Amino acid sequence: MSNFEIVTRTDFSDVTYLLEVRHPLLARAARPGQFVIVMATEHGERIPLTIADFDRDKGTITLVIQAVGKTTREMQQNCHVGDSLYAMVGPMGVPSPIGHAKKVLCVGGGLGVAPMFPQARAFQDAGAYVIGVIGFRNKDLVFWDDKFKTVCDEVIVCTDDGSAGVKGTVAEGIRLAIEKHPDIDECVAIGPPIMMKGSAEATRPHKIRTMVSLNPLMVDGTGMCGGCRVKIGNEIKFACVDGPDFDGHLVDFDDLMARLKRFTAEERMALEHWNDTCRLMKQADELAAANARNDPEHY
Amino acid sequence: MAAKKKTIRTIPQARTPMREQDPKVRARNFSEVSLGYGLDEALVEADRCLQCPDQPCVRGCPVGIDIPAFIQKIVEKHHHGAYDIITDTNLLPSICGRVCPQENQCEGVCTVGDTLEPVAIGRLERFVGDMAIKEGWANIPYIESSGHKVGIVGAGPAGMACAADMAKAGCDVTVYEAFHQPGGVLKYGIPDFRLPNEVIDAELDKLKQLGIKFECNTLVGRLFTIEQMVTELGFHAVFIGTGAGYPSFMGIPGESLNGVLSANELLTRCNLMRARDYPNFDTPLKPGKHVAVIGAGNTAMDALRVSLRLGALSVHCVYRRSKTEAPARKEEIHHAGEEGVDFNWLSSPVEILGDDNKTVRALRCVRMELGEPDESGRRRPVVIPGSEFELETDMVVFAIGTNANPIIGQTSKLKLNKRGYIATDENLATSIAGVYAGGDIVTGAATVIEAMGAGRKAARGMKAYLGLRDTESVYDADPAGMRFGIPRGEHGFARLRLA
Secondary structure: OOOEEEEEEEEOOOOEEEEEEEOHHHHHHOOOOOEEEEEOOOOOOOEEEEOOEEEOOOOEEEEEEEOOOHHHHHHHHHOOOOOEEOEEEEEEOOOOOOOOOOEEEEEEEHHHHHHHHHHHHHHHHOOOEEEEEEEEOOHHHOOOHHHHHHHOOEEEEEEOOOOOOEEOOHHHHHHHHHHHOOOOOEEEEEOOHHHHHHHHHHHHHHOOEEEEEOOOOOOOOOOOOOOOEEEEOOEEEEHHHHOOEEEOOOEOHHHHHHHHOOOHHHHHHHHHHHHHHHHHHHHHHHHHHHHHHHOOOOO | OOOOOOOOOOOOOOOOOOOEOOHHHHOOOOOOOEOOOOHHHHHHHHOOOOOOOOOHHHHHOOOOOOHHHHHHHHHOOOHHHHHHHHHHHOOOHHHHHHHOOHHHOOHHHOOHHHOOOOOOHHHHHHHHHHHHHHHOOOOOOEOOOOOOEEEEEOOOHHHHHHHHHHHHOOOEEEEEOOOOOOOOHHHHOOOOOOOOHHHHHHHHHHHHHOOOEEEOOOOOOOOOOHHHHHHOOOOOEEEEOOOOOOEOOOOOOOOOOEOEEEHHHHHHHHHHOOHHHOOOOOOOOOOOOEEEEEOOOHHHHHHHHHHHHOOOOEEEEEOOOOHHHOOOOHHHHHHHHHHOOEEEOOEEEEEEEEOOOOEEEEEEEEEEEEEEEOOOOOEEEEEOOOOOEEEEOOEEEEOOOEOOOOHHHHHOOOOEOOOOOEOOOOOOEOOOOOEEEOOHHHHOOOOHHHHHHHHHHHHHHHHHHHOOOOHHHHHHHOOOOEEOOEEHHHOOOOEOOOO
16 A cells, blocks of 8 residues: 655665655655655554655655664665655645745754755745755765755855854854845744744844744544644644745744654653563574574574 | 235334433443344344335435335345445445434435334345445446546545446546545544444445545645636546635734644544554644533534544533534534533533633633524523633634635635626536536535435536536336346346446
8 A cells, every 4th residue: 555665765874864765746846845744664653754855757755864762763774775664744834835935044053954955945936046055064964065056156065063164053154144135035944943933033123024934743633633832923823734934023933842842752762672572583583593503493 | 915905003013212322431432332233133224124115315315316125125124135226326335324314315205204203214224335345245336438537636525426326437537645545534523433434445345446536635725726727638528615714813912822722633544544643643632621612513513522532521512502502413402411422501601711831721702592593593692690600621623614715715616606606507507517516615515425315416517518427217117127138036236328
């Protein structure tokens, strides 16, 4: 039933990897800012992943994933070219509005660099002057800086420790960009909540409209469960069907970050449980291999 | 065999009870609460039917099952015959026997019910349906293709019912479902102890045998639009049965605390995603130890009873009106009470209190009293001043209904009504020619059987639109014992001829 074949896999670092999955209909329908929900196995959970790129000619979509929890680590270990995902549904969410901004700041932090890419490209296609600001913890984690250069007029790379590009967070990059270009009329920021909060704070004094892409916990992704509700100004919105893009100056990031911690204990338990299982499996394999060596009759 | 005429005095006087799991035991497991009739019990209960000539039960059934005829077959111990009669009009007897509100339908008008308790028609239907599953019976009619392609959006009860009727009319039917499994609310919402998954899968299998194709992982609206289904994908008619699905919250302080969730989320995590088997299944749930569920409908009862089975020490139902006004089926409230649910009638939540970790610690409520009747005819609850009280709780579940799901509206030009539901005419036709809609996405939250009824009603409209002769009118014209002009005994299937 499931025929969501993985056609490319690239590892950017120990924790970050890219999967290109065949789904021609989805590649045709996808727009920047949308996401998919993936189940790696039949027993898996449904995890939302922002679409990092889509290729309508090849009929594929690209996902960039960070191995942080049980599911994403298991996928890192088990998803190879030729394998299939159990389920993938999308594109979900309202596509990002690509307006008529003349000068746009496209800010990506960590894993958020990936979903930022199709938006930067869309802005460039719409004729805007695009300034890319991409931030990482250190130079080993940097990816897609060359890809960004093909769709941006300027790219500022920031690293927390200064091992590549500008030293500091993306907020520092935003500050430099605004200093040089006071006429920036729109900013889009995608990344971890704390980074999007920092970006929204950096643009707030300059009154630059800032859109952020929120990543709360979800189950179905179709508005049915309400697990992804977020506070936007005085309103409650469901990120899956009302978003995921919202005005960064109205988002209650503290609320979002508290809600992301909802299953911390369970997630830790799942990861430990999985690590234990993996270790036992490995031991069993080693034992079987040793037995096979000692016993020539055993095959 | 000349049977003596039955009278109200000669039939077994008491309704045959259905065996149930002991409340104390079942409150901690997910196995089905009601165990169903055995052969003997079914025989005794079937004997209670008077075979009265005016058959009010048939008129009381939304799909018009020939109830006295199938009950007579049980009396004759010809169970396959009973199954044949039910499946002439209803493909899903195991589901309907369990979730139909029979007290308002067939059993509500039963002649025996005028004097004694009515015949347990639903339990007998379930008995026949379950036996068919166990024995592997399936009545798959010979279907002549009409050459029409029909697309159904949503594999829940409305979509399933519509798909079955359209497939029997010879259409090539494809059902699209956003989740990874078909079934809709039957799978994600109604818990296993009320409707086991094996029953749903068995009934879905029958739909597949009719030639219906299920395409899961397909979010219609976003992957392709309703308009594209008609223009590019070549569907001659489309039915939308996506359900309501956009849960309501009250807007009281503290709703974004961790531990506050909708009943839909709790039930989906537990039922469809199998969070109760965590960590063997990956979806987490963090079950509450002391759970408060707000609302008193069937969904609220499911949430309460699921919480008990997940190991909660106490579960509280909080409802602002009294037990009389509670919208849940009486049997559900009764079952929940037996299992240990604490009902707080005439209580309304005002605030959810949290601890330093932004996690729920208590629910603050006020007591209500009933005042004058409001526009719905129910007495309006009024706050009693100074009656605040707190319930210690670490999980608060909202089961107070749903709003219209926005996806289809966002992605099509379909006309919506003021509340955001799809606008239809009396035949369930929407503003786009050939596109029909029914179930919760038209009416707002309702019951499974009402959704099935809407699916079948839309199917009648779609058949008329496609110029197909309605098989039901063919059936109505046939003399008793005949089906489409052929006596039943001569063949094991029904032949559908289309004009």
